[in-house]
Amino acid sequence: MSLRLTRRAGLLGSLAAPFVARTAFAQTETIRIGTLTPLTGAGGAYGPAMVKSIRAVVEKVNANGGVLGRQVEIISEDDETNPDAGVRAARKLIDVNKVVAILGTWASAVTTAVAPLCWENKVMLFTVSGGDGITRLPHQGYIIRTQPDSALQAERSGKFMLDQGAKRIAALSAQTPFAASTYATQSRVVAAGGGMSVGDIIYDATKTSFRTEVDQILKLNPDTLFLNSYQPDLAVLLRDLYRAGFEGKRFTLGYAANDKLLASVPQEVTEGLISYAPSPDLDSPAFKQVQAVIGANPDPYSCQTFDHASLAILAIAKAGTASGPAIHDAVRAVGNPAGQPVSDILEGLKLIAAGREVNYSGASGPCKFTAIGDISGCKFRFDKVEKGQNKLIELS
Amino acid sequence: MPAIGFTAIYAVLRFPNFAIASHMTIGAMAGVLANTELGVPASVALLAAFLAAGIVGVASDMLVLRRLRPSGPLTTAIGAAAMGIVLENIVRFAFGNDPRGFDLPVLRDLRFRIPDLGVLRIGPQQVEAALASLIAMSILFAFLAFTRSGRMMRAVADNPTLAALKGIDAQSVARRVNFVGMGLAGFGGMLIGLDTSVDPVVGARVVLPVFAASVVGGLGSIPGAVAGAFVIGIGEEMSTLVLDPSYRTAVGFLAILLVLTLRPRGLLGERAL
Numbered sequence: 001m002s003l004r005l006t007r008r009a010g011l012l013g014s015l016a017a018p019f020v021a022r023t024a025f026a027q028t029e030t031i032r033i034g035t036l037t038p039l040t041g042a043g044g045a046y047g048p049a050m051v052k053s054i055r056a057v058v059e060k061v062n063a064n065g066g067v068l069g070r071q072v073e074i075i076s077e078d079d080e081t082n083p084d085a086g087v088r089a090a091r092k093l094i095d096v097n098k099v100v101a102i103l104g105t106w107a108s109a110v111t112t113a114v115a116p117l118c119w120e121n122k123v124m125l126f127t128v129s130g131g132d133g134i135t136r137l138p139h140q141g142y143i144i145r146t147q148p149d150s151a152l153q154a155e156r157s158g159k160f161m162l163d164q165g166a167k168r169i170a171a172l173s174a175q176t177p178f179a180a181s182t183y184a185t186q187s188r189v190v191a192a193g194g195g196m197s198v199g200d201i202i203y204d205a206t207k208t209s210f211r212t213e214v215d216q217i218l219k220l221n222p223d224t225l226f227l228n229s230y231q232p233d234l235a236v237l238l239r240d241l242y243r244a245g246f247e248g249k250r251f252t253l254g255y256a257a258n259d260k261l262l263a264s265v266p267q268e269v270t271e272g273l274i275s276y277a278p279s280p281d282l283d284s285p286a287f288k289q290v291q292a293v294i295g296a297n298p299d300p301y302s303c304q305t306f307d308h309a310s311l312a313i314l315a316i317a318k319a320g321t322a323s324g325p326a327i328h329d330a331v332r333a334v335g336n337p338a339g340q341p342v343s344d345i346l347e348g349l350k351l352i353a354a355g356r357e358v359n360y361s362g363a364s365g366p367c368k369f370t371a372i373g374d375i376s377g378c379k380f381r382f383d384k385v386e387k388g389q390n391k392l393i394e395l396s
Numbered sequence: 397m398p399a400i401g402f403t404a405i406y407a408v409l410r411f412p413n414f415a416i417a418s419h420m421t422i423g424a425m426a427g428v429l430a431n432t433e434l435g436v437p438a439s440v441a442l443l444a445a446f447l448a449a450g451i452v453g454v455a456s457d458m459l460v461l462r463r464l465r466p467s468g469p470l471t472t473a474i475g476a477a478a479m480g481i482v483l484e485n486i487v488r489f490a491f492g493n494d495p496r497g498f499d500l501p502v503l504r505d506l507r508f509r510i511p512d513l514g515v516l517r518i519g520p521q522q523v524e525a526a527l528a529s530l531i532a533m534s535i536l537f538a539f540l541a542f543t544r545s546g547r548m549m550r551a552v553a554d555n556p557t558l559a560a561l562k563g564i565d566a567q568s569v570a571r572r573v574n575f576v577g578m579g580l581a582g583f584g585g586m587l588i589g590l591d592t593s594v595d596p597v598v599g600a601r602v603v604l605p606v607f608a609a610s611v612v613g614g615l616g617s618i619p620g621a622v623a624g625a626f627v628i629g630i631g632e633e634m635s636t637l638v639l640d641p642s643y644r645t646a647v648g649f650l651a652i653l654l655v656l657t658l659r660p661r662g663l664l665g666e667r668a669l
Contacts, residue, residue, distance in 0.1 A: 175642065201640070201641055201642070202640075202641075202642045203641055203642060204641075204642060204644060204645050206601045206602070206645075207644070207645075208588050208591055208592050208601070208602055209591060211519075212633055212636045212641055212644070213641045215517070216636065216641060231495065232495060232592070232593065232595065232601075235495060235497070235592060235593045236591065236592045236593075239502050239591065239592075242502050242504070243502065243503070243504055243505045243519050243521075244505060244517065245504055245505065245507070260494045260495060261495070263494075263497075264494070264495040264496055264497035264593045265497055265593070266497070266500075266501060266502050268501070268502065269502050
């Protein structure tokens, strides 16, 4: 028995030997970066494009001689939009492939599950998940997130309403985990800007009529309403507001005021509705590069992973070594406001090689991060409905 | 309306037909298609909603639920729930998941200023919907009271054995009650769709209050379903005078608890069809 085991182990060992040797050889040669995106499952529509835009950055770098004289190798894994599968894939990327960074986790549940593996192994994690709790994990700086959390979104929407002349703002919100915190943040911003938050009502989104809620909120005499809704309940709310004769401004979220809503509700009811959504930086040269790879209308996530790859590689160049801690230490330094503005990876690498400071801003936005790894600002698009169509009125 | 359909089917066939939600959806979808694709006015579309849901109701009963009925009400109820999921997904597969709206203008409310009290607001479309319900209900009561089919249904609901002895064909009554009951569900589904938008889950979203109204009124009693719907609807609205609107739904269910504790057979008792 013991003999057979030994023989089998020996056989396996000898079979594996060439791979071990190759791995060892490769580690001195290439810098390994993992992508962990949802290629299947609920996020399956986004994952493939996210990887494609990462590969575009890396191929460009490799064609130009790599970084620190070494080629960059991408190892792509599927998280199946499932925390279990995500953890298995992350273990493989960290333990077997020895990657220095993992890019592109999408679902908040996956990111939350994978994050401890990353910070314990000192591997940098770049994510597009929006869940508020993620950057509050004890990650010691090993998480960078390019998606704005709901607090940042609330702040921007509050400012925008003030800019549009709102004085008395009230909110009607569906019951969500972020309804109360969004209103609280907006109220703070609005009060600081000289406006007033007159009240909020949280409603049950499954109701078929919101006449009562509308009556109660209009009693507060607001000139502007913030509708923190999803698409089905927004369709009902807009009708009820119209019937009640509300003439003030109405703001809502981009994912609620989508084309499907506009197609199913009469034009006179949606006219003038303003919505906002985090947006890639449509004017950025980096965005045009993403367009060239993905198509005319890239989703926000492939813009963000494009920046993940650029930031990781620039940070490696800046630090002078390719490791998780090196990226951890240098990722904010490549967005130095005093440095030369760049949005192209090769230009950035050239400047860093010349010993210059760089200020990277990418396809998803300025890419500046707070101490806990949240993006400190990004572009938002504001659309206004005119004759049943969303028209971009501001990108800022 | 759907509560009446639900309770009528329960009265005659003695099982809760949980497929009612998908029949509301089918009615609403038929109504919206008739209105937007064929360009018929809302009143005609309501008829289409009634017919489509009624026909599907009869078909699903004949093909599936009838075979389950001998195995007892619980089996049939579970079968009906499954049937509902299947029907909902057939609608989704055929017409897509996107919301559709009726091709009707949304009218501003009429406002009346009442001295010392403030402004009274009345929605013309809600008045129309209420009138449509009232007309449908009058027709239903006349149908039950004066027609042969109606009398047969009442007879079976009252005493199935006696009705069978008198030569009333149970299958034929089952078909008729399903047609009327599910037709009413479709009718109600479209009235809801008029105010909101129509997608495959429009029925599932509102089905809980429908059950609640039937239970409060007394399962199997049509006037009870009407009374139950009023109790729950008015109760929920009045509660907002003292409570936050987020608790509106809870108030409806509190009404169920109260009614069932004080009067376990429902407001009007069962079997008062």
